Amino acid sequence: MWGDHMGSLVLPDADAAGDDRFDWFCETVYRDFMPVMLSTPSTADFRAGVRELDLGVVRLSSVACSPVVSRRTPTHVRRADPEYLQLGLISHGEVRVTQHGNDSVIAGGLVLTDTSRPSEGACTDGRIETVVLHIPRQALALSPDRVDGLLARSLSADAGSGAILADFLMTLHAQGPRCRPEERRAMGTVALDLATAFLARRLGDPGAAPGEARAQETLQRIYRFVESNLGDPGLTPGTIADRHSMSVRGVHRLFDDEPRTVAAHIRQSRLEHAHADLASGELSAQPVHVIAARWGFSSATGFSRAFRAAYGITPVEHRASSLVAPRHAVDRNTARSAHQSASAGPRFFAGDSATA
Known part of the structure; x- marks a missing residue:
């Protein structure tokens, strides 16, 4: 079947000619994947x-399509490389994948590919349906050299961690569009952890993710979480710990070697965003306290105090000095243009008459 069972699919015009539908598919894959x-x-x-x-x-x-053959050449890799590992679950049909010297036929299992390497794939017998988890290379806390050995190999999803991962991906595919953005981000963290555990098991070492690498990945996830939630006044080390299934002490420990503590990082990031907004001419009509609230400051007095401590001037003074400078520049440019026009005399353009 095609349509509703795939959830909120992006589909070409059903009335379009077959050639147009295939062109649409090629453009979509090229633009959104690689x-x-x-x-x-x-x-x-x-x-x-x-x-x-x-x-x-x-x-x-998720992709569902008629029989198709794909080929990613070294030229394609040089043209654009998102630097993803792609863990695909073949939920319907059969696909042959070739990459890094490996060649496998996968039906109902998992397969790992790397966007940084040439590859070939073919589904020639009926339609193919697949769900793909795109994992940034740097986010996977496993040795790249060892992971390369898994590329284009058939990875069973019949039992153990493979079955758990496959079931989770299918559930996420079906229910994810109904989740709130913060829920989806949390599920993304779970998906990454399950994929890491599964691949580590395939490498023969369930503890293959080095502790230091996992700590760095967790730290980067926290940084991304903070950036996405700066507007929440309730963003604290405690809420970060809860969202990442950690203790507050564990969160603080991750920041031991960082330039700032987690609380200082939150405060500085909020101030930097507010500092930029106050200097923006497009936001000049918005009151200072509105901008402060946008970036998680619940008290206008507390914001002003923190801003002055960080930058040496008040938010109002910063806004005034930032907006005056561009206005003076415009005035100078206007005056210069007027002077040049007055001294240059009449100019004639194509279509004008130059005769008196």
């Missing part, structure tokens, strides 16, 4: 659907 060459045995009855789900640290996409 440059790749696609071909199909028949464009006349080609059908496809694509969905994207932003999960914060990772992305989830």
Whole structure:
């Protein structure tokens, strides 16, 4: 079947000709995934659907399409490389994948590919449906050299961590669009952890993710979480700990070697955003306290005090000095243009008459 069972799919115009639908699919894959060459045995009855789900640290996409062959060449890699590892779950159909010297046929299992390497894939027997977890290379706390050995190999999802991961991805695919953004980000963290555990098990070492690397990844997730939630006045080390299933002491420990404590980082990030907004001419009509509240400051007095401590002037003084400078520049440019026009005399353009 095609349509509702895939959730909120992005579909081409159902009335479009087959050639147009295939062109749409090629453009969508090229734009939203990566440059790749696609071909199909028949464009006349080609059908496809694509969905994207932003999960914060990772992305989830689903693709359903008629038989298709893909080829990513070294030229494609040089042209654009999102630097993702793509962990695909083949939920329907059969696909042959070739990469890094490995060649496998996958039906109902998982397969790992790397956007930084050339690859080939083919589904020539009926439609293919797949759910793909896009993992940034730097987010996977496993040795790259060892992970490369798993590329384009058939990875069973019948039992153990593979079955758990597959079930989670399918549930996330079905229910994710109904979740709030903060819920999806939390689920993205879970998906990354499950994928890491699964791949570590396939490498023969469930503890293959080094403790230091995992700590760094957790730290980066916290930084991203903070940036996405600066407007929440309730953003504290305690809420960060709760959202990441950690103790408050564990959060503080992650920041031991960082330039600022977690609380200082939150405060400085809020101040930097407010500092930029106050200097923006487009936001000049917004009261200072509105801008302060946007970035998580619940007290106008507390914001003013913190701003002055950080920058040496009050928010009002900063806004006044920032907006005066551009206005003076405009006035000078206007005066200069007027002077040049007056001294240059008349100018004639194509279509004007130069005769008196």
